[in-house]
Amino acid sequence: MLEARGLRLAFGGVRAADGIDLSVMRGEFLAIIGPNGAGKTTFINMTTGYLRPQAGSIHHEGERITGLSPRAIVRRGIARSFQLPQLFTEHTVLENAALAIAARLGIWSPLAPLLRREIREEARELLARFGLSAIEESRADTLNEGARKLADIAMAVALKPRLLLMDEPTSGVAASEKMAVVETLARVLRDAAVTAVFVEHDMDVVARFADRVAVWSQGRIVALGPPATVLSDPEVQREVIGVSGAIHA
Numbered sequence: 570m571l572e573a574r575g576l577r578l579a580f581g582g583v584r585a586a587d588g589i590d591l592s593v594m595r596g597e598f599l600a601i602i603g604p605n606g607a608g609k610t611t612f613i614n615m616t617t618g619y620l621r622p623q624a625g626s627i628h629h630e631g632e633r634i635t636g637l638s639p640r641a642i643v644r645r646g647i648a649r650s651f652q653l654p655q656l657f658t659e660h661t662v663l664e665n666a667a668l669a670i671a672a673r674l675g676i677w678s679p680l681a682p683l684l685r686r687e688i689r690e691e692a693r694e695l696l697a698r699f700g701l702s703a704i705e706e707s708r709a710d711t712l713n714e715g716a717r718k719l720a721d722i723a724m725a726v727a728l729k730p731r732l733l734l735m736d737e738p739t740s741g742v743a744a745s746e747k748m749a750v751v752e753t754l755a756r757v758l759r760d761a762a763v764t765a766v767f768v769e770h771d772m773d774v775v776a777r778f779a780d781r782v783a784v785w786s787q788g789r790i791v792a793l794g795p796p797a798t799v800l801s802d803p804e805v806q807r808e809v810i811g812v813s814g815a816i817h818a
């Protein structure tokens with residue numbers, strides 16, 4: 570699905586990517602963990618066209634995407650969500666979903682989306698999949714963090730990606746809500762056959778939902794494998810988990 574080879578990017582003296590090699594398999598959920606500043610977001614930014622690597626290449630389904638614009642990359646079936654949700658806060662959840670669907674269809678008028686029945690219906694159906702029907706008429710700025718994250722990811726899913734990259738989908742979500750949010754997310758993505766790469770600081774979420782874990786440290790991948798193996802590695806526990814959160818599993 571995705572093949573990164575030899576990615577390098579430095580900001581002054583900081584090596585945010587220092588030779589990243591990573592293959593993402595079709596259909597898998599791959600978690601990226603690592604301490605603050607390790608270069609996790611930089612990898613997502615390079616893969617989605619927000620940053621251009623200084624060296625190396627990224628291929629998606631066999632085609633080189635290195636250096637393409639974010640819009641060109643979305644058109645190739647790669648979407649992303651950000652650590653801070655990017656919803657239109659003064660609009661309802663339904664309007665946000667409709668705007669994302671309209672954007673996929675190349676319609677940029679702010680009013681047109683909800684006036685078109687097929688867009689409104691698709692938006693309702695999308696929100697139902699995310700369990701958000703009851704709050705579809707609520708303004709985005711009134712949602713709790715779990716619903717806000719799901720609504721934000723619903724907008725990315727509205728673009729019908731085959732690969733979705735998520736930067737900390739559970740950050741800011743109350744501990745009591747977290748597992749329900751990720752369960753919903755995992756169900757929607759699996760049903761839609763979307764491959765997922767997500768940066769995550771909560772090791773319980775990683776242990777439960779990731780097929781594989783990649784451990785980032787100082788712009789490099791220092792461990793890669795199934796959660797049961799990687800999360801029990803003493804060095805990973807010392808270097809990464811001690812810094813970014815505890816395992817309760």
Ligand SMILES: Nc1ncnc2c1ncn2[C@@H]1O[C@H](COP(=O)(O)OP(=O)(O)OP(=O)(O)O)[C@@H](O)[C@H]1O
Pocket residue numbers: 580583584585603604605606607608609610611612785
């Ligand atoms: N646009 C930029 N300009 C300058 N330095 C940057 C830029 N983006 C990232 N960096 C630096 O590159 C390094 C990697 O940053 P990055 O955000 O990728 O880390 P991260 O692993 O996602 O961290 P966090 O867990 O805190 O989000 C950091 O030292 C950061 O300060």
